[in-house]
Amino acid sequence: MDFSSKLLENAVNEVSRLPGIGKRTALRLVLHLLKQPTENTKYLTEALASLRNDVKSCRKCHNISDTVLCDICASSNRNAEIVCVVEDIRDVMAIENTAQYRGLYHVLGGKISPIEGVGPQNLQIESLVEKVKEGEIKELIFALSSTMEGDTTNFYIYKQIEKYAIKTSTIARGISVGDELEFADEITLGRSIVNRIPFAQSLKS
């Protein structure tokens, strides 16, 4: 691409680093921004800068939060004895949308994936095992997507906590294998949490 402006080229290059955005789309977005009032671009850059600088991860569940403890962990209306293990904030949002779950979450920050170089040490697994060890949790619900990486991660965690006297379950899927949680419809997902099955049973099927 030949640019008449170095400034334009720089902006296009930065935007095209985002996933799923090619050079052409980046150019379209940047030209769109150029046509907008100056304030709009200012709000966008400010929102991105404060996101990067001020966003925190909840000390307890590791979900993205503006405060040390997220609203869910800080709420007295949630059942702290049940913890749902998820990959990231998108899963938390999807499950919260169902309004069928009143427990807490534990956000792993990904799934074990040897191909992508993600091992258990790169995820929030140790802190989860610690929480289980402390004895406050009575039930862990595995709610990772049913991909090979999701299954591997569930099984790895299960092996770490098997020796502690807690219930482990997995969400019952009315969703086909490989579907990500965030794409599941609310009713199906809500039902699959209510009708969760013992984790050991899911291993046999």
Ligand SMILES: [Zn+2]
């Ligand atoms: Zn939290």
